[in-house]
Amino acid sequence: MSKRKLSRQQRWRVEKVQAERAQRAEKRDVQDAEKLAAGEYGAEQPGRVMAHFGRTLEVRNADGMPVRCHLRANLDGLVTGDRVIWRAGQDGSGVVVAREERDSVLKRPDSRGLLKPVAANIDQLLIVFAAEPAPHPNLIDRYLVAAEATDIAPVLVLNKTDLLPEGGGELGTLLERYHALGYPVIRTTTASDAGLDALRQQLEGRTSVFVGQSGVGKSSLIDLLLPDETLRIGALSEDSRKGTHTTTTARLYAMRSDEVTNGELIDSPGIREFGLIHLDEQDVTDGFIEFRPFIGHCRFRDCRHRNEPGCALLNAVETGKIHQQRFASYRRILDSLEA
Numbered sequence: 342m343s344k345r346k347l348s349r350q351q352r353w354r355v356e357k358v359q360a361e362r363a364q365r366a367e368k369r370d371v372q373d374a375e376k377l378a379a380g381e382y383g384a385e386q387p388g389r390v391m392a393h394f395g396r397t398l399e400v401r402n403a404d405g406m407p408v409r410c411h412l413r414a415n416l417d418g419l420v421t422g423d424r425v426i427w428r429a430g431q432d433g434s435g436v437v438v439a440r441e442e443r444d445s446v447l448k449r450p451d452s453r454g455l456l457k458p459v460a461a462n463i464d465q466l467l468i469v470f471a472a473e474p475a476p477h478p479n480l481i482d483r484y485l486v487a488a489e490a491t492d493i494a495p496v497l498v499l500n501k502t503d504l505l506p507e508g509g510g511e512l513g514t515l516l517e518r519y520h521a522l523g524y525p526v527i528r529t530t531t532a533s534d535a536g537l538d539a540l541r542q543q544l545e546g547r548t549s550v551f552v553g554q555s556g557v558g559k560s561s562l563i564d565l566l567l568p569d570e571t572l573r574i575g576a577l578s579e580d581s582r583k584g585t586h587t588t589t590t591a592r593l594y595a596m597r598s599d600e601v602t603n604g605e606l607i608d609s610p611g612i613r614e615f616g617l618i619h620l621d622e623q624d625v626t627d628g629f630i631e632f633r634p635f636i637g638h639c640r641f642r643d644c645r646h647r648n649e650p651g652c653a654l655l656n657a658v659e660t661g662k663i664h665q666q667r668f669a670s671y672r673r674i675l676d677s678l679e680a
């Protein structure tokens with residue numbers, strides 16, 4: 342659609358609509374400024390963005406209740422998970438006046454390939470995989486590299502343990518390796534009640550995002566963690582009921598139960614595809630955390646760790662300090678960048 346050439350008249354119409362929209366926002370902003378000055382808005386208070394629909398946001402107040410807010414024109418690009426300062430209006434809605442510094446931000450390429458933030462202040466990425474569908478050999482490494490590049494802590498979740506052979510089988514062995522590298526590893530199954538305790542502990546007090554390939558059980562896990570979410574999904578703003586939002590924007594869900602008293606999930610179909618983002622060679626090298634002590638110790642400064650003499654990485658593989666499958670995976674990911 343965007344690629345189609347617009348006629349001059351269509352272009353003129355688009356520009357007109359955009360100008361009108363900007364004018365309305367500006368007008369509202371002036372009105373806001375007047376109302377703020379006139380004391381028509383309450384005191385500043387902290388909140389967190391639960392969802393956003395264009396310039397309308399759903400902000401959670403300190404009591405955990407959703408408040409529909411609009412944005413001041415000077416505040417663009419707020420995303421789900423952002424911590425904000427807002428003020429209550431007299432009609433039950435509010436205005437967001439500031440955004441707090443972000444601890445972390447998750448980005449995704451938009452339709453033009455530009456990286457855009459989609460969620461903020463995420464503490465951990467739960468990388469879900471399962472015996473079925475079995476992970477492609479270096480899929481876990483790819484996810485870990487992507488997670489390391491965002492600075493959000495990855496946690497490996499092996500779901501469908503009910504399908505594993507006694508002792509854990511190949512996947513069990515694979516997981517031991519990641520555990521030894523220092524990554525938290527959690528085993529779950531949605532097939533029994535007992536499977537989720539460790540996961541709930543890991544979610545407590547944090548904001549988490551589930552990622553992983555299709556069919557590994559993300560929806561099933563989330564359904565168990567948020568049993569009455571279907572009720573809450575209806576409690577959106579008027580705007581969203583008019584159908585102006587798409588469900589593809591990320592949404593923040595609070596977990597408040599006996600098991601998880603204070604945990605948050607951010608979810609959307611788009612966010613679950615995380616991990617397929619573009620990475621460069623530096624990201625990939627940095628993303629293999631056990632390589633770090635050896636980086637910079639190769640004989641040649643520009644060593645590409647292929648077959649150069651005196652390569653510290655190759656030596657580490659030789660002496661068993663780096664697992665050869667991880668190194669092979671590293672090579673494969675680099676090769677896929679070049680392809």
Ligand SMILES: Nc1nc2c(ncn2[C@@H]2O[C@H](COP(=O)(O)OP(=O)(O)OP(=O)(O)O)[C@@H](O)[C@H]2O)c(=O)[nH]1
Pocket residue numbers: 500501502503504529530531532553554555556557558559560561562613
């Ligand atoms: N045996 C077994 N099956 C499971 C488990 N968890 C989920 N499943 C099944 O696996 C299938 C896929 O689960 P989903 O929850 O839809 O997987 P998903 O990761 O959300 O998939 P997408 O929505 O495509 O990203 C469903 O048929 C689930 O019932 C589990 O612990 N054990």
Ligand SMILES: [Zn+2]
Pocket residue numbers: 639644645646647649651652653654655
């Ligand atoms: Zn080297």
